[in-house]
Amino acid sequence: MSDNAPLLAVEDLSIMIGRQAENLVDGVSFSVMPGETLCIVGESGCGKSVTALALMGLLQTPPVHITSGSVRFDGHDLLGLSVDDWSDLRGDRMAMIFQEPMTALNPAFTIGDQIAESVMRHRRIGAEAARARALEMLERVGIPAARTRLDAYPHQLSGGMRQRAMIAMALANDPTLLIADEPTTALDVTIQAQVLQLIRDLQRESGTALILITHDLGVVAEVADKVAVMYAGRIVETAPVEALFNDPQHPYTIGLIGSLPGLEAGQRGSRLATIPGLVPAPESMPAGCRFADRCPFATATCAEAPPLREIASGHAVACHYAPLEEHCAPEQAA
Amino acid sequence: MLAFIGRRLLIAIPTVFIISVFVFLLQKLLPGDPVLALAGEDRDPATLEALREMYHLNEPLIVQYFYWIGAVLQGDLGMSLRTNQPVTSLILEKLPVTFQLAVMALIFAVGIGVPMGILSAVYKGSWLDYIANFVALSGLSIPNFWLGILLILLVSVNLGWLPASGYRPFTVDPVRSIETMLMPAFVLGTALAATLMRHTRSAMLTVLKSDYVRTARAKGLRERVVIMKHALRNALVPVVTVSALLFGELLAGAVLTEQIFTIPGFGKLVVDAVFNRDYAVVQGIVLVTSVGFILMNLLADTAYMILNPRMRDQK
Ligand SMILES: Nc1ncnc2c1ncn2[C@@H]1O[C@H](COP(=O)(O)OP(=O)(O)O)[C@@H](O)[C@H]1O
Numbered sequence: 082m083s084d085n086a087p088l089l090a091v092e093d094l095s096i097m098i099g100r101q102a103e104n105l106v107d108g109v110s111f112s113v114m115p116g117e118t119l120c121i122v123g124e125s126g127c128g129k130s131v132t133a134l135a136l137m138g139l140l141q142t143p144p145v146h147i148t149s150g151s152v153r154f155d156g157h158d159l160l161g162l163s164v165d166d167w168s169d170l171r172g173d174r175m176a177m178i179f180q181e182p183m184t185a186l187n188p189a190f191t192i193g194d195q196i197a198e199s200v201m202r203h204r205r206i207g208a209e210a211a212r213a214r215a216l217e218m219l220e221r222v223g224i225p226a227a228r229t230r231l232d233a234y235p236h237q238l239s240g241g242m243r244q245r246a247m248i249a250m251a252l253a254n255d256p257t258l259l260i261a262d263e264p265t266t267a268l269d270v271t272i273q274a275q276v277l278q279l280i281r282d283l284q285r286e287s288g289t290a291l292i293l294i295t296h297d298l299g300v301v302a303e304v305a306d307k308v309a310v311m312y313a314g315r316i317v318e319t320a321p322v323e324a325l326f327n328d329p330q331h332p333y334t335i336g337l338i339g340s341l342p343g344l345e346a347g348q349r350g351s352r353l354a355t356i357p358g359l360v361p362a363p364e365s366m367p368a369g370c371r372f373a374d375r376c377p378f379a380t381a382t383c384a385e386a387p388p389l390r391e392i393a394s395g396h397a398v399a400c401h402y403a404p405l406e407e408h409c410a411p412e413q414a415a
Numbered sequence: 416m417l418a419f420i421g422r423r424l425l426i427a428i429p430t431v432f433i434i435s436v437f438v439f440l441l442q443k444l445l446p447g448d449p450v451l452a453l454a455g456e457d458r459d460p461a462t463l464e465a466l467r468e469m470y471h472l473n474e475p476l477i478v479q480y481f482y483w484i485g486a487v488l489q490g491d492l493g494m495s496l497r498t499n500q501p502v503t504s505l506i507l508e509k510l511p512v513t514f515q516l517a518v519m520a521l522i523f524a525v526g527i528g529v530p531m532g533i534l535s536a537v538y539k540g541s542w543l544d545y546i547a548n549f550v551a552l553s554g555l556s557i558p559n560f561w562l563g564i565l566l567i568l569l570v571s572v573n574l575g576w577l578p579a580s581g582y583r584p585f586t587v588d589p590v591r592s593i594e595t596m597l598m599p600a601f602v603l604g605t606a607l608a609a610t611l612m613r614h615t616r617s618a619m620l621t622v623l624k625s626d627y628v629r630t631a632r633a634k635g636l637r638e639r640v641v642i643m644k645h646a647l648r649n650a651l652v653p654v655v656t657v658s659a660l661l662f663g664e665l666l667a668g669a670v671l672t673e674q675i676f677t678i679p680g681f682g683k684l685v686v687d688a689v690f691n692r693d694y695a696v697v698q699g700i701v702l703v704t705s706v707g708f709i710l711m712n713l714l715a716d717t718a719y720m721i722l723n724p725r726m727r728d729q730k
Pocket residue numbers: 098105123124125126127128129130131132141144145362363
């Protein structure tokens with residue numbers, strides 16, 4: 082693998098639930114370089130989790146299944162791998178943290194056992210060494226009294242501590258890619274910043290690439306190298322983080338950023354979705370541009386699905402009228 | 416742990432008391448005068464009166480109850496009116512036989528029901544699932560006596576593989592004891608296997624959708640480990656509880672099965688006592704069975720607690 086080859090390259094990924102007429106996730110493409118941070122943003126229900134689970138091979142099939150596309154990771158064609166080969170990568174080279182720390186850990190086993198289990202699965206080491214590694218990880222994620230926590234059951238830990246334990250588990254084998262699906266959404270606001278900071282610190286230490294799924298634009302501004310904005314199962318805009326905030330092109334992105342008055346890098350707690358209207362449900366996806374119902378610029382042309390077009394280096398937009406400067410009067414675009 | 420069991424035992428005391436009152440009143444409400452039964456042909460009023468005096472039957476009910484319960488607490492359940500043997504020793508003699516039958520039946524039930532439940536949950540919607548459900552439904556709907564007779568005809572009469580009767584106590588001849596119990600235990604176990612299969616299946620289906628099973632997969636664990644360790648461990652919690660409660664049902668089902676396979680167990684004691692209006696024995700049996708149920712409940716709760724770490728911390 083050469084230096085500038087992406088660690089993960091997703092091409093034209095489409096995912097369907099049951100036998101619905103339209104793809105739930107439709108033609109999604111993005112890539113992540115080693116050590117890079119990609120943020121995927123979008124309103125709830127737009128297919129972020131489903132996309133992430135697809136990368137890990139964790140989709141609930143049936144009813145959810147991949148209809149087309151390819152996922153290349155670290156030289157492997159993931160979708161072509163056997164079940165066993167994929168599970169060799171999972172938890173080792175690629176790991177995932179979930180949104181719900183309260184239910185993501187098995188209530189019947191201790192924290193230490195659950196971390197050590199993952200280490201033993203992927204490394205040829207004994208129970209003692211795996212336990213030592215689990216302890217080391219618990220200390221690294223900043224769990225106080227880590228040695229006693231090793232033998233604690235999940236219910237004996239707070240939500241924030243459980244999410245730290247999940248992070249310890251995910252990073253125990255030094256993965257090259259970490260997928261974090263809204264890792265702080267379920268936590269207390271005061272804890273959110275700490276856990277996010279922890280993920281960033283660990284990522285910086287280990288050089289792991291990170292896909293961070295969030296609907297918090299403040300978080301995006303703070304941590305992302307690159308952003309993919311998803312709407313109703315499609316990527317509508319993808320750009321380096323500065324370009325996205327300084328020069329948003331898709332009406333949906335503009336709406337998102339516009340609903341954050343005076344956003345500056347580092348500002349947190351700002352949430353999406355003050356755009357009027359709702360995300361279309363999977364069973365009633367419009368045929369053309371999926372944002373047309375809520376788009377102030379929609380025209381007859383928009384009955385045709387807009388392709389994702391690159392308008393500047395690394396900056397691609399799925400709108401017939403992008404770049405907006407060429408199509409609209411400035412006051413309209415604002 | 417011990418504190419938990421101790422507390423549960425304390426809670427059980429009022430229940431046992433109420434049961435004992437019912438059992439006591441049951442005897443009083445039943446038709447037929449036990450004194451007449453006891454006296455047999457001798458209807459001399461003086462004899463009858465003497466017997467009444469001897470059994471405190473002229474005292475107020477409440478006093479009679481305390482006489483009775485006092486004796487019970489010392490292990491004296493009275494004398495059988497028919498055989499003149501102490502009820503306690505009658506029960507102690509028969510109980511181990513039925514207990515052996517119930518344990519073996521439970522082994523069959525768990526051994527068949529749990530694996531079938533796991534398979535049908537993991538392969539939900541496949542032919543395996545349909546077959547398992549069909550077998551379970553059959554197990555539930557085939558009457559025990561019919562299956563028992565069929566087995567005797569096939570396995571004992573035609574094939575000559577197993578004896579149809581001739582039970583020996585386990586302590587006397589273990590091999591023979593188990594041989595004669597295999598068929599009855601199987602018959603008794605099948606209906607329970609069906610119930611357990613359904614419980615296991617639904618528990619597994621719920622657990623397999625859980626977040627922590629997804630986490631186990633995300634760690635790259637093999638599907639076998641995900642199912643047999645992470646999923647099953649949690650699915651077993653309700654299954655074990657149900658098994659312990661079903662054990663009581665087994666004892667009840669044993670009555671009929673014992674008749675078919677002529678096993679000299681609790682069942683035979685019950686039937687004989689009822690037909691002979693041997694009230695002291697009936698009373699003793701009801702009391703022992705009720706306390707047995709309470710103990711099984713306690714066992715179920717304890718198992719639930721052992722399997723479920725969340726419960727262990729609750730004071
Ligand atoms: N297992 C599933 N079965 C049926 N529908 C699902 C399943 N998983 C997700 N969905 C549907 O897919 C859509 C996208 O879900 P998701 O990816 O979780 O959204 P997000 O993470 O962006 O909030 C939602 O409408 C959700 O109801």
